[in-house]
Amino acid sequence: MSESNRPLDEDGILLAREPEEEARPDDRIDDERMDEENTLKPEFVRSVEDALDEGDVKAVYELVEPLHPADIADLLELFERDERYQLAAAITDLMTSEVVAELNDYVRETMMEALPPEAVAQIVDQLETDDAVQLIEDLDEEDQRAVLAEIEIEDRIAIQSALAYPEETAGRLMSRDFVAVPEHLTVGDLIDYLRDGRDLPDEFYEIFVVDEKHHPVGTCALSWVLRAPRAIALADVMKRDQTLIPVTLDQEEVGLMFQKYNLISAAVVDENERLVGQMTVDDVVHIISEEAGEDALLMSGAGEGDINEPIREAYSARVRWLVANLGTALVASLIIALFGAAIEKLVALAILMPIVASIGGNAGTQTMAVTVRAIATNQLTRSNTRRILMREMRVALLNGVTIAVLIGLATGAIFTPMLGGVIALAMVINVVIAGLAGVLVPVAFDRLDQDPAVASSVFVTMITDSMGFFAFLGLAVASGIVG
Incomplete structure (x- = not known):
């Protein structure tokens, strides 16, 4: 429905757009592709494999296209190495950054090694910094340099900065996409800045307030900002007590801090206490899962215990x-x-x-x-x-x-x-x-x-x-x- 055809209320204001009925991807594929445990059915996997064997690229694409990126990643992991390359070639435009980010580390590493540096760079450009770092860190040094040479200078600096930190630390895992504003702003100033929308992350839930030295001095949840009068200073509504994460803190300790203090997000600071990134709860869920599995495997002496491990x-x-x-x-x-x-x-x-x-x-x-x-x-x-x-x-x-x-x-x-x-x-x-x-x-x-x-x-x-x-x-x- 166009804007001109939308109904008005009694004050002449556009009424909210009514949601259109759309078939969700999950609804379309549950019966034929996914079982009750939300895993790909064996018969569906065999049908993709048969289409690959027959060289029917169109059939492969039609079978895979409705899948969620995470399910496409699962499908790739179910095939042997050579078949993965065939499948990836058949669904080239479906191999988005979301699919690559969901791939198992070993599978992603072997697939990235098979691609030319410029192709990997295109994938990296679509990823968040933390996901891009995870992809590049698995490559050998020569491939890393070749890929980084193809990336825009701003993204390259951010990735190289992250790679300088030890593995499994906040510096490697943090997101550099966050919103930070000076403490002298009012709520109205902040709302105007957010509505302007320039250089802002696609999604954010918390705003960090910093002083003139870029030290975090407080946080504002979006819910507070939306409910506060415009004239009120941020310093009067922001939460001054906050949990700061050192950039070199081990990921396991990060997870424990989120669990202990019930955090949704937290500022990451460098050795000078300057704000350099943020950790969010979705990152921590992955960390907790990874650490729990790692401890269980180490206790059994099974190493990383990954079925895709060489x-x-x-x-x-x-x-x-x-x-x-x-x-x-x-x-x-x-x-x-x-x-x-x-x-x-x-x-x-x-x-x-x-x-x-x-x-x-x-x-x-x-x-x-x-x-x-x-x-x-x-x-x-x-x-x-x-x-x-x-x-x-x-x-x-x-x-x-x-x-x-x-x-x-x-x-x-x-x-x-x-x-x-x-x-x-x-x-x-x-x-x-x-x-x-x-x-x-x-x-x-x-x-x-x-x-x-x-x-x-x-x-x-x-x-x-x-x-x-x-x-x-x-x-x-x-x-x-x-x-």
């Missing part, structure tokens, strides 16, 4: 921890060897040993997972380590006694009461030791400025297995049940 890198990341685990397993084997004669005399010991080790290992893993998470979320600090340790020891003692009663009664009924008592006592000892190791090993790594999730599981498993075997077999020998 085989050689996946092998290298995993095998070193398996070799380390082999070494720690030998410690437990040596302890078993010390009691070889006792085991030969009483086969029941060999039957029951795995139970002691298994329960101890599981108990240690539980405590370790709780401890690693507490360290990651700053719930466990130097000031409360002792209290947390004593808490976990009490939990371990209760768990140990419960399991000991069950295994002791069962063993006593099947074998002998004496052996039941021995395994019950060994179980209590091992579960308590597991609780102790589950706290102290991650804490020790953290005190050494190492990621507590990296190798804690290897050492906790070694301790629980070794001490479990030693306690059980040692008590068996000491009790005299082995003749």
